[in-house]
Amino acid sequence: MLKRIRAVLNSGNEISVFSSNTHNHSIRAQTTRAPSPVREIVLKSAAAKLSQTQTQLAVANEYNGEVSSSKVTNTFSIMILSSKFESLPDELLLNVFSYLKPIDLYRAFFNLNIRINYILNDSYLKFHLDFDNVPVCEYDLLCEYVMDQISTRLHSIKLSNSTLELFFTQFDFDKFPYLTSMSLIKLTTFEPNETNIFFQQLLKIRLQLSHLLIIECQSVIEIDLYKIIFSNQLPKLKSCQLIFRSDPIDFGCLGKICICNQLEHLTIDKCDFDQLLYLLQYLPKMRYLQASIIGSVTISGKKDLADLIPYLNQLKLTVVRFDYFEYFIQHIPQLTFVSLIYLNAYQPIISGEYLANLLLTSLPSLMRFNCTIPDFKFDYITFIGTFQHQMYLDRKNQWIIKHNS
Structure with missing residues (x-):
């Protein structure tokens, strides 16, 4: 029978050689790993759900050799962790595996055991x-x-x-x-x-x-x-x-x-206002739109967006002109979620009260509004005071105003 041969160098620079099924436990005691009989006792104890103290007593009663308590403790911790992981249901393991990169997943778990391989090959993963x-x-x-x-x-x-x-x-x-x-x-x-x-x-x-x-x-x-x-x-x-x-x-x-x-979902960056309106007429089932609008155009005479995109209910805009945002709000009354990031520090929103009235009169179904405003280059304190209005206080959990300095 072919046996695996192992050599151990002890503290006295002496080399001992033994096969895998004829352990010299006095030599193994000098290593950091607990002897295999101890590991078997700890494994049985963990399976029987014994405590760490009970496992220490079981080792002392069943193992004739000497083994440090730290080795028993370390082995017990490893066995408990392993048994807890392997006791997880397949559905939960599938969920855990879905968060790992494939290369890491297969490095860590492939060929670990038959059950893990079966889960790795599951079609739901x-x-x-x-x-x-x-x-x-x-x-x-x-x-x-x-x-x-x-x-x-x-x-x-x-x-x-x-x-x-x-x-x-x-x-x-x-x-x-x-x-x-x-x-x-x-x-x-x-x-x-x-x-x-x-x-x-x-x-x-x-x-x-x-x-x-x-x-x-x-x-x-x-x-x-x-x-x-x-x-x-x-x-x-x-x-x-x-x-x-x-x-x-x-x-x-x-x-x-x-x-x-x-x-149904479109995110578009650095988009000209006219080009965005041109594109939207070909997207009648749009439900979510996130756009960063740049450029300087005249927006009078544009089409009513409610007819072009009747299903749109979530809108996130980043703008340098408030009238771009105002146009969308006034022409898409079905919106339920709106987010505004305003970037122009030199041309402020008219006032917090004006913004609140715009939302209330234009969007009867609005459930949530997020707004981020810059550090305006003028009397900023006075402007912020216009947001201390009862309309905002009544909706403090639905309307969130942030300052981006």
Whole structure:
């Protein structure tokens, strides 16, 4: 029979060799780990739900050799922790595992035991991969050992310029039948063949993609992506976040824009006021809108937004002109949640009382209002005093006013 051989160097610089099933417990007593008979006693005690003191007594009665109380205590703590973790139901372990990165999850738990492997292979366990600035060593491990295990349960992925080309040389989106969410971070101009490969891969999942985040990509790539989004080539896309790299895009240059009945959540950064209104007429099912509006335009004569976006009930605006915010409030009466971040320190909101009257007269269904105002370059104390109005005091838990210095 093949036996494992172990060598131990003691404090006297003497080497003792023994096989795995013929322990020399006098030698093992010099190590930090408790002898295996002690561990077996502690394991039985933990399973019987004995206390630490009772376990110490059991070791003293059943083990003939000498063992320090600290080793028994440490072993007892490890056994208790292990038994508590393993006693958790599968549903709770699935929930815990869902918060871990796949590479960490498989490093820590894969092949730990049959039950854990079964849970790791459960179809209800959804995985999310972040390839943005991932270390090369971690990327290699992930590709070699983990991807085959999770490919059919991958639900979201984040790709950046540093990993995109490498990713597509090793994987095909056909392998991810349940991939529904994608984040594209700071993609720059590709070679023509690389651009074609990227968009071919993207269109392979166009019928399943429901969430898309685009952050500061190169303008040429952004335009091609927006053409795909707003020409309705992603028929299940419900949520879209567009964070521009520099200047806001002119949506008129995209050519024909189709009605996107499926899109319900839109976050758009550095958007011109006119361009936002132009885009909204193609998003009739919009329920949530978050926008940072820049530019200086005349807003008179605009369409009534209540007819364009009748389902919109949550609005978060960042503006440099109060009349932008005022226009939205006056033309979307069905809003229930409103957030305002006001950035112009030189052109204040008229007054707290005016703002309260605007909300009360325009939004009969308003349930919550959050407002952040800057440190205005004038008599700030007097202005803040206008918010000490009974209308705010009556709604102190629903209307929150913050000062951003």
